[in-house]
Amino acid sequence: MNLGITAMIVAYLLVMFAIAAWLRKRVKNDTDYLLAGRKMGPVLIAVMLLATNFGGAFVLGTSQDAYSVGFAAISFAMGIFVGLIFLAFFVAKRVRSGDFVTVPDFLQSRFGGPAVRMFASALSILALAGILAGQVGAAASSLTALGLSHNWGAVVGIVLIIAFTVLSGMWGVAITDFIQFIVIVAGLLLVTVIAVDAAGGLAAISDTFVSSGVSQPFNPLNQGWSFFLGAALPVIVHKLVGQDVMQRVFSARSARAAATGAGIAGVLTALFAVVPALAGMAARDLFPNLDPTVGVVPALISNVLPVWAAGILMAAIISAVISTADALLLAAVSNISNDFLLYVPSIRNNPQRQLLWSRILTIGLGLLALGFSLLVPGIIEVLTIAFTMYGSGVFVPFIFGLFTRFGGRVAAFVSMAVGAIVALLGLTGVVSVGVLPPVIVAVGLSITTYVVVAFVAKETSVPRPSVRSMETNDA
DSSP states (O other), X not given: OOHHHHHHHHHHHHHHHHHHHHHGGGOOSHHHHXXXXXXXXXXXXXXXXXXXXXXXIIIIIHHHHHHHHGGGGGXXXXXXXXXXXXXXXXXXXXXXXXXXXXXXXXXXXXXXXXXXXXXXXHHHHHXXXXXXXXXXXXXXXXXXXXXXXXXXXXXXXXXHHHHHHHHHHHXXXXXXXXXXXXXXXXXXXXXXXXXXXXXXXXXXXXXXXXXXXXXXXXXXXXXXXXXXXXXXXXXXXXXXXXXHHHHHHHHBSSHHHHHHHHHHXXXXXXXXXXXXXXXXXXXXXXXXXXXXXXXXXXXXXXXXXXXXXXXXXXXXXXXXXXXXXXXXXXXXXHHHHHHXXXXXXXXXXXXXXXXXXXXXHHHHHHHHHHHHHHHSOOHHHHHHHHHHHHHHHHHHHHHHHHHOSOOOHXXXXXXXXHHHHHHHHHHTTSSOOTTOOXXXXXXXXXXXXXXXXXXXXXXXXXXXXXXXXXXXXXX
């Protein structure tokens, strides 16, 4: 453990918590806690969407995968890029034009009745718990820089995540994300350039991979189309329907701000995609026997940067992982609070009680994610499972509901069930169709089910989604 790096990390985190404490005064009700009062402009929306990925899944997960498979690891980032571009051009404006709080909230407005809403919310909560577990794993990996074991890193990480979330909600996420985004981009670029040079350049890195059996290491398809699509497609689907993503859209001050922010985030993701991959590949040359529980990026930072720079960058990554996890926690809390608890009159009619319950739920869900993270330590694996399960279930009714008048509550409910179950069977190997990724099979059967059931149930023309608020929905 380097005491200089440790001191920098502790100091940085104290500053972030001081900012969160200062922002606490802005959290006066559940809308402030969960959606930052719906006051976010396009720049903050873009940064929040970017920070969701730059903290754990994108930076730490991609570099960790690139250490093993080379450029095939950017398939995850490419999924993020495509998903955010589709979100910007086709989805964000339509969804933000309504006063919705959650994706299931929209589904109830479009299809009617609580059954579709509650089922979609249950799938979302399960998915978010899995994604959050992946972020806890990323936090644990980052905190190894403090000399902690992976398990103790996970424990310390979840304590920080819960404390930060309860303190300032989405306001804290938004402001600290902006600071961390700047530090991470600049710092990781510096680390990558130094690491590639120390490894002897791109040719030397390529030779290292080829000698270990990975041909064409700089080809994103070096593991085949099945690997690429299997990692990218679940992410694309999730970016269009995931509550953690949509929560940022719902936080925008306008439909235009939401769409613009998503577009900026997509373009910057594509431009930055190769950086963590190159860092991971260079680490393979520099540290051929690296312990997989010690993050690739933390190992590079500790060895190639001066102490002060290493401390600041590690602190920014740890803090970004924490704020990403905060947003995931808030998304899951939104589902429970707005899709379940607001059916309880004593909570719905008491704003302060709503806020109290949201904070209690934050603690409970955080501890659940910690347990899941310790059982399933992989980052990308956990994220892919969570993306696939939720996305395969909700994607089809969401898209049909957003763009067409075809299909009603029966078609939506049955197609969600089919998509989620088929995805689960595909992920566990019970169902497989050649080399097709489970998400393709699940979404394909979900579409077929939706269309067939809509005709059988005579749901061929229903009203378009309204823009009524949550309170109107419950009235």
